[in-house]
Amino acid sequence: MAYSEKVIDHYNNPRNMGSFKKDEEGVGTGIVGAPECGDVMKLQIKVEEDTIVDAKFKTFGCGSAIASSSLATEWLKGKTVDEAGQIKNTEIVQELNLPPVKIHCSVLAEDAIKAALNDYKKKADTEGETEEAATPA
Amino acid sequence: MKLPIYMDNHSTTPCDPRVVDAMLPYFTEKFGNSASRNHSFGWEAEEGVDQARKHIANLINADAKEIVFTSGATESDNLALKGVVEMYKEKGDHVITTSTEHRAVIDAAKSLEKKGVKVTYLPVDKAGRVDPDDVRNAITDKTILISIMLANNEIGTIHPIAEIGKIAKEKGVLFHCDATQGVGKIPVDVQQLGVDLMAFTAHKIYGPKGIGALYVRRKAPRVRLAPMIDGGGHERGMRSGTLPVPLVVGFGKAVELCAQEMPEESVRTMALRDRLQDGIMGALEEVYLNGHETERLPGNLNISFAYVEGEALLMGVKEIALSSGSACTSATLEPSYVLRALGVGSDLAHSSIRFGVGRFTTPEEVEYTIDRMIKAVNHLREMSPLYEMAKEGIDLKTVQWAVH
Ligand SMILES: Cc1ncc(COP(=O)(O)O)c(C=O)c1O
Numbered sequence: 404m405a406y407s408e409k410v411i412d413h414y415n416n417p418r419n420m421g422s423f424k425k426d427e428e429g430v431g432t433g434i435v436g437a438p439e440c441g442d443v444m445k446l447q448i449k450v451e452e453d454t455i456v457d458a459k460f461k462t463f464g465c466g467s468a469i470a471s472s473s474l475a476t477e478w479l480k481g482k483t484v485d486e487a488g489q490i491k492n493t494e495i496v497q498e499l500n501l502p503p504v505k506i507h508c509s510v511l512a513e514d515a516i517k518a519a520l521n522d523y524k525k526k527a528d529t530e531g532e533t534e535e536a537a538t539p540a
Numbered sequence: 541m542k543l544p545i546y547m548d549n550h551s552t553t554p555c556d557p558r559v560v561d562a563m564l565p566y567f568t569e570k571f572g573n574s575a576s577r578n579h580s581f582g583w584e585a586e587e588g589v590d591q592a593r594k595h596i597a598n599l600i601n602a603d604a605k606e607i608v609f610t611s612g613a614t615e616s617d618n619l620a621l622k623g624v625v626e627m628y629k630e631k632g633d634h635v636i637t638t639s640t641e642h643r644a645v646i647d648a649a650k651s652l653e654k655k656g657v658k659v660t661y662l663p664v665d666k667a668g669r670v671d672p673d674d675v676r677n678a679i680t681d682k683t684i685l686i687s688i689m690l691a692n693n694e695i696g697t698i699h700p701i702a703e704i705g706k707i708a709k710e711k712g713v714l715f716h717c718d719a720t721q722g723v724g725k726i727p728v729d730v731q732q733l734g735v736d737l738m739a740f741t742a743h744k745i746y747g748p749k750g751i752g753a754l755y756v757r758r759k760a761p762r763v764r765l766a767p768m769i770d771g772g773g774h775e776r777g778m779r780s781g782t783l784p785v786p787l788v789v790g791f792g793k794a795v796e797l798c799a800q801e802m803p804e805e806s807v808r809t810m811a812l813r814d815r816l817q818d819g820i821m822g823a824l825e826e827v828y829l830n831g832h833e834t835e836r837l838p839g840n841l842n843i844s845f846a847y848v849e850g851e852a853l854l855m856g857v858k859e860i861a862l863s864s865g866s867a868c869t870s871a872t873l874e875p876s877y878v879l880r881a882l883g884v885g886s887d888l889a890h891s892s893i894r895f896g897v898g899r900f901t902t903p904e905e906v907e908y909t910i911d912r913m914i915k916a917v918n919h920l921r922e923m924s925p926l927y928e929m930a931k932e933g934i935d936l937k938t939v940q941w942a943v944h
């Protein structure tokens with residue numbers, strides 16, 4: 404498999420590789436894939452006032468999967484939660500010049516973004532609830 | 541040391557320059573058709589073919605008349621399976637093989653199944669070996685052929701062929717052996733192994749691509765085959781078509797060199813392989829050898845690197861030619877069926893790399909490869925969510941994954 408320059412660059416110099424503490428305030432975590440399928444992606448966002456101020460990833464998968472998640476973290480930073488939900492795997496395919504057999508790696512990245520956003524929203528909701536409950540009426 | 545480094549010698553090997561030298565005259569001056577009986581051009585070509593046939597027969601302790609030239613091991617395997625089944629269909633309709641054969645055998649067997657032939661695919665143990673007792677127990681009065689490889693192309697595991705040969709003889713069942721990875725690398729003697737048919741190919745032993753052979757026993761028993769290619773009746777009628785004389789001559793030369801150099805070469809490749817194995821496995825945690833510790837081809841090393849995916853690893857060492865059992869490198873997106881048959885989990889099958897040390901591998905290349913592999917594995921583990929979870933003490937087997 405011949406890789407595009409951009410995939411190679413992300414592989415050699417992964418952007419925003421690492422982890423946040425899952426229970427940190429404003430952090431949403433998405434883990435998708437399975438070891439048996441040969442790909443697991445962990446994507447995390449850190450949100451302040453509805454804006455993603457930071458993002459991190461860790462990926463077990465081929466070079467295209469690593470590049471897709473690395474690119475996703477770059478794109479996520481600075482976006483609002485709603486804007487982030489608009490990122491499409493086809494944009495990743497285009498940016499990284501992924502061949503057809505590697506499209507599923509970009510789909511996984513889109514799924515990871517969605518999972519991280521959902522996790523953030525769920526946490527924000529329950530945090531909101533507990534805050535409300537804590538405030539005496 | 542020159543880059544890139546070739547360390548994929550199970551896939552193919554470079555032609556030895558001495559083989560190329562032997563072939564060259566047969567393209568230009570000695571271009572005759574070896575089947576032309578009426579002039580010196582034909583005789584000259586025939587002489588080249590005869591000599592090659594003799595070298596090849598000698599290497600495996602066969603008679604020159606028992607060597608049928610084909611286009612390669614794939615054709616030899618197909619001819620053995622389909623030719624025997626067609627010829628002996630009155631006697632029975634059952635074939636025994638293993639689940640870790642090369643696709644040339646598995647797919648030929650599958651195609652026979654579509655025509656109503658019954659095929660038993662025997663399991664292998666953790667190290668990749670078939671149990672001769674399983675072979676014995678699988679034989680019925682309808683069994684006409686056993687087909688088991690000498691050494692596996694992914695894990696290098698060597699099967700107990702001589703034991704199976706004895707069983708086949710005792711039960712009067714023909715025995716075909718795909719010896720493609722073993723011939724030229726380890727001693728192979730068709731009498732001692734008790735095989736009736738044997739497939740092998742030139743390009744795995746520093747010869748040219750596009751030429752292989754099928755050994756077909758002529759005595760005790762005399763094996764008959766229905767041809768797959770009809771025509772001028774070449775190769776005792778079993779494989780028609782004008783012989784590619786330069787390729788045949790190259791095959792012969794390659795075999796001659798293997799016969800001369802095997803004692804020294806197998807020791808050297810094994811030492812390099814052992815150094816590679818120790819260098820990598822000694823420096824990294826959670827790396828697992830696939831295949832048999834000792835009953836293994838001298839140049840073979842197949843390792844799974846937990847928590848990293850094989851194709852990503854190959855990408856990290858792209859100046860070294862290797863191969864992986866990962867689904868990501870395969871067209872089917874399924875991880876290696878050979879590793880799965882050993883009971884290796886899908887996760888570790890995705891993490892496997894095959895190294896093939898060969899005649900032209902140098903100690904410098906081995907040291908370089910060790911160093912690069914360690915760095916690449918560490919780089920990827922740093923990036924791996926699975927490694928992180930394992931380090932946190934999470935048992936990955938208990939995690940609920942969204943399997944897709
Ligand atoms: C065990 C085995 N059998 C058969 C083959 C096919 O050989 P050929 O390429 O000569 O058709 C190979 C080569 O990959 C092999 O390793």
Ligand code: FES
Pocket residue numbers: 441442463464465466467468504505507508867868
């Ligand atoms: S992770 Fe398997 S092809 Fe990308």
